[in-house]
Amino acid sequence: MKKFKLKSILAIFFTTIISTSVYAAGENHTQFKSNVPKVTEDMMKADFWIKNAKDKDKIIMDKASIEKYNKELEKKTPEVVDLKNYKEVFNKEELTKLIKDLSSPSSSPRYDKDGKLITEFYYNKLNENLNLESLKEENQVKYGITVRRTLMKTYPTHELLFKEGDDYEFDRLMETAVYPLEPIVILNTSKDKKWYFAQMYNYLAWIPAEDVAITSKDELFKYIDTKDFLVATGKRAFTVYNPLDSNLSEIKFDMGVRIPLASQKEIGDEVYGQNTTGNYVVKLPIRDDSGKMVLKYALIPRSEDVNIGYLPYTKETILNQAFKFLGERYGWGGMFNGRDCSSFIMDIYRSVGINLPRNTGEQGRKDPGKSYDMPKEMTLEQRQKLFDDMNPGAAMYMPGHAMLYLGKYNGEHYMIHDFSGFYNKEKDGSYKYYKSRQVMVTPVTIGSEDNGKTYLEDLYLGKEFILDK
Template structure:
């Protein structure tokens, strides 16, 4: 299912407070709630008290997390989805819905990076540049030659619902990794942007960031063994070709050769006529491993510790990760496919509902039935990885933008977390939470190994 950014209905709700909200928050002490001034860089208690180190929790992983048949099934699914843009056939996207989404985004009010309303003229020009009267005009195999983004409209400018809605740019659909297969369906009227799709996302990408790949080269690459990047922002350099980029965890390269201290990989670079050619680049073995990794304590520690603490990024904005991008990149090195978007992820298999359970019953159910490192937990708009339990509490790994708390006047205040953390299901509970805990809101979970038996 293609990840689409839907238009939401927003209502302006008048504050019930009779005085302006203060920046001081209500903190909890042994004797109850007391007023305390919390600085903007306040670290929630879970982050301060729980080790932010996957090595501590790797012991919770089952001895045999995936049998060979299940692992082979998941890797086969991954390859099918990852290389879907090169599989031939028609568009993977829902074309009418994609057109409707572009029109809807160009037809409503937005605020720009200057906190001012985006002029209607700008929106009209963007929609005209989409050239929807002939959309889609092509169906061509391509590849990302640099890390880039898929955008709802052909612009790098952010669009926000409110002036203070950073970082939730409504035009940011998803990120693309270098060397990631895509399919090009259209080119903008000005020739600067291409509308591209993967198996689960689509959008406008700068034409200079991708290149058309010959069918024969794509077929050859799909047959090769691969390596995957395991260090975030790993330098990919080649002096002769003047290539100097940084690859993120989960970037996949076809294997060309292996040396004692490095892998030699194929990388796509720009060629004439919007095409690409392959070059060979050596990647040190401390930056990449053979794909897919075995699911084990050492490997999950390597990947988890590389992702923890990294900045939140809505739709991978600014090369960050939101909750679903974090889950996707955690599992990608193991050859386990998760689509983009938390809703799509929890529906990628047969989930288990928490309907009718109290918060305490939910936590007990997760601890008893969840498989550490192979279970994702969902609530509306958020997805988390279950790590196991400690001191009777279920522990999760997730990319969390904020918690909402109350100040001394009872007004709601946003406390930004803004990164990937290990926490309980009640992060920020040492403060006066304004809208309840995650534990109260979680609605279902999915054990990824169950996808092997559901097919």
């Protein structure tokens, strides 16, 4: 008996030592390694930059001001439209021009996924599916809503086309990702009936018909304008798994998606066999057998990163939202279930209720907002000084790229952005290219070209999304 007790005590003793050693090693474990100059591990956290910002919790614009800002944006930005007041009838000439302005063969060589050069015959087949011959002299629009995350394309096809050398990352027919519960106006249907030529609030392109539920204008906006709603405030939020209806099971909502809540009188004890306690009960659109919208109840766990209503528009909110994407893979136009540089900015601001244009060139126009102009002739010293006046959370633009300003630390200005790569100066004086392909923190002085030119030198505008003063 004594021998047994001694063995047991020794076993417990050595197990405790081993466990404690493993725990201690885990606490002290460091895996940070970076080829990004002037970036430390503590800079990878939102709190670092929030604490570094002045007036971090001050409201920048309240709800009424944000609504006014969105209206100003619609007036001054042709690409952002008010779907409630969208044109309801197009003549044949107008609609033909809209489609052809988007869906036209590239002037540069394009290759399929197998590396084969695309020919005129291929484009002719795509053009045939545009269904232009079916257009009438007067064409009434229809209304719909997306039921899942989907995409918009240059042509009505799921096929991918590439430039030589980018044979998996940059589909040149990809226009943009589209999130669930996005209202759209449908202008035309492809010849194969599988695609709609459609307008969302900031984009016009082809969308798969199977991802859209058709409804009337009145029913669409009655649903969309529900007074009480959730906002997906995490990188992604999901409905619970539903074993009885796959249309409602683990539906993914990207940051900024507005999700109508059921009213208290609509909520029962359970939804599809699951108790509603511990969840939010939401109303989601699905497609019935005829493709029309039907609303059904679904559950979103209260543990998901969601908020009742939009988040307050503060520096703290914007910085915190940005860092939820840190490390996410870059996705051209929304490929790879991700986002690109301009949708990174757009999704952050959607979570506070601000509707931005989709593309960098449109976002980077001066109006509306407070602009910090950086003309080409501006010196580096002048640019650095300009940053001292810019607030953390401001967007920054260079040709083809958008970034979010983080603030100044130890004399260096920093940004977080979703980008392809950068150049570092090597010991021999040459510049080596490093891939990023993700959301990452960098100084604004990081290399943009192999001649030593920096992002700072390429910038043409900083912009705070506030009402003009």
